[in-house]
Amino acid sequence: MAHWLVKSEPFKYSWDQFVKDGRTHWDGVRNHQAAKNLKTMAVGDRVFFYHSNEGLEIVGIAEVVATAYPDPSDPAGRFVMVDLKPVTPVKAPLTLKRIKDDPVLSEMQLVKQSRLSVCPVTDDQWAYACGLMGVEA
DNA sequence: GCCAACGTTGGC
DNA sequence: GCCAACGTTGGC
Numbered sequence: 001m002a003h004w005l006v007k008s009e010p011f012k013y014s015w016d017q018f019v020k021d022g023r024t025h026w027d028g029v030r031n032h033q034a035a036k037n038l039k040t041m042a043v044g045d046r047v048f049f050y051h052s053n054e055g056l057e058i059v060g061i062a063e064v065v066a067t068a069y070p071d072p073s074d075p076a077g078r079f080v081m082v083d084l085k086p087v088t089p090v091k092a093p094l095t096l097k098r099i100k101d102d103p104v105l106s107e108m109q110l111v112k113q114s115r116l117s118v119c120p121v122t123d124d125q126w127a128y129a130c131g132l133m134g135v136e137a
Numbered sequence: 138g139c140c141a142a143c144g145t146t147g148g149c
Numbered sequence: 150g151c152c153a154a155c156g157t158t159g160g161c
Contacts, residue, residue, distance in 0.1 A: 007159085031144075031158095053159060096160080115142060115158050 003121040004041060005048040005058070005110055006084070015049055015059045019086045026118075027071045027081040034118040038082050039068045047084060048121060048129070050110070057093040061135060062086055091134030104128050 006026060008014070018024055029035055041047075041064045049060040066083035073081075099105040105128065109119040121129070130137040 009159090056160075113142090114160070115144085117158080 002040065002042065002045045003047070003123065003126040004037065004045060004064075005050055005108070005119050005121050006062070007050045007052040007117045009053045010051045010055050011053075015051065015086070015089065018049065018060070018062070018084075019089075023065060023083060023085040025071075025081050026084050027073045029071070029079055029081065029118060030074070031115075031117065034116055035068075035079050037118040037120060038080050040120075041067060041082050043067060046087065046126070048126075049086075052117075055093075056096040058090060058129070058133065059093050060086060060089045088135060092132065094129055094133050098132070099129075 008018075013024075026038070029038060043064055043066065045064040047062040047064065048058045049062050050058050062084040063086075064082055065085050068080040068082050070077055071079045071081040094105075096110075099108060100111055105111075105125060108121060108125055109116060110121075113119065127137040
């Protein structure tokens with residue numbers, strides 16, 4: 001099982017809204033590298049839900065419930081989206097500052113390529129981050 | 138509000 | 150095919 005991190009600006013689509021919805025289409029991705037990551041996702045993959053711009057922290061865990069299919073919000077029909085559902089909020093949100101200060105987590109693609117909105121998380125990073133956030137890996 | 142990173146567009 | 154201009158993302 002692979003692990004991922006997706007970003008959302010909380011004033012556009014927050015974790016709370018995600019929980020209310022119960023399931024969502026992860027649409028609107030317009031970056032080819034991010035789209036490639038979406039296409040690699042498998043059902044059952046776990047995903048960190050990160051609040052960008054405001055919050056700047058991982059606030060919850062999501063799960064992939066549908067693999068990539070065409071994103072209807074893309075008029076050119078080139079980009080894809082996946083479906084995600086919330087699994088659990090984290091007990092202790094993991095801030096970007098904490099991530100950057102950590103020798104293990106500062107290697108995350110989240111840090112190295114800050115503009116990428118869908119990025120992979122290694123198994124080691126996943127397990128370690130889950131430990132810090134008080135959730136089971 | 139600013140700026141760095143970086144992707145895209147368009148002229149040549 | 151190069152590169153300048155420009156737009157967007159996202160941290161600070």
